[in-house]
Amino acid sequence: MTKDNLAGHSVQAVPGKASPSITVVMPCLNEEANVLTAIDATLEALDHYRLDGELIIINDGSSDDTGTIVEKRSLTDARIRLINHDRPLGIGRSFFEGVRNASKEFVTMFPGDNENDPEDALTYIHIANNVDIIIPFIHNAEIRSIMRRVISSLYRFIINLSFGANFNYTNGTVIYNTAVLRGVAPRSGGFFYQTEILIRLIRQGYLYAETPHFLTERNSGKTKALTLKSLCEVTVGYLRLLADVHIFRHIGATNESLHKGSATYRRVLAAREKRDSPLPAMIDSENHE
Secondary structure, three states: OOEEEOOOOOOOOOOOOOOOOEEEEEEEOOOOOOHHHHHHHHHHHHHHOOOOEEEEEEEEOOOOOHHHHHHHHHOOOOOEEEEEEOOOOOHHHHHHHHHHHOOOOEEEEOOOOOOEOHHHHOOOHHHHHOOOEEEEEEOOHHHOOHHHHHHHHHHHHHHHHHHOOOOOOOOOOOEEEHHHHOOOOOOOOOOOHHHHHHHHHHHOOOOEEEEEEOEOOOOOOOOOOOOHHHHHHHHHHHHHHHHHHHOOOOOOOOOOOOOOOOHHHHHHHHHHHHHOOOOOOOOOOOOOO
């Protein structure tokens, strides 16, 4: 098993190791009422943890003043970068555009609706020295409607059953090793992108930890995750991933090499050296940089 569940435990910085640097990607679609609050909260969190960070905001074809508001705010802080889309491309494509432009060691996504508290989301950033993926789960689920909770529970049950996983949650502010994430080519551009990425990486053997987090209430607007369009995109993404894993068997191969810059590679190699055992198939001399 490659999971550490850290619920109920405080995590401290690893002695002798510097805090990882991080890129926050913030996709926004018509978030003029929320985006400034989300930006300020994110920058304050970076300052709070003294992190070397940057904030890449993707204005995903907003028809309101989201882009103008962000552009003005970016003039006051060099850590803010704005990328504009002429039309909406979806949260998944927006996130990966941010990943391609990221300059830090780790990357995560904070939504522009300010539903997630950035300071809370970065609480466990220091364990990124020992795992390549930090997956949050919601501790205060009661903040959401009963219908949203039922749908979320059903979704989680289907995903875990379909792919042999044991996730508590898959759609939160996941923190990824940037180099590892760039080796993934997800096919989902909508809200299923996060689940697809997690399945692909974890079936490759990358180490991850699950950590408890809290949601805050939106200042304005409604979630875009439960629209008919989003649900259709999730269904298509799920069926496609199901075929890739169980029919075509493109995903989940232990012969896929781990990235040499990953914590998983370092830890597997260290374990192998201690045991003086044969090198696992996931680590070989042809491993990519």
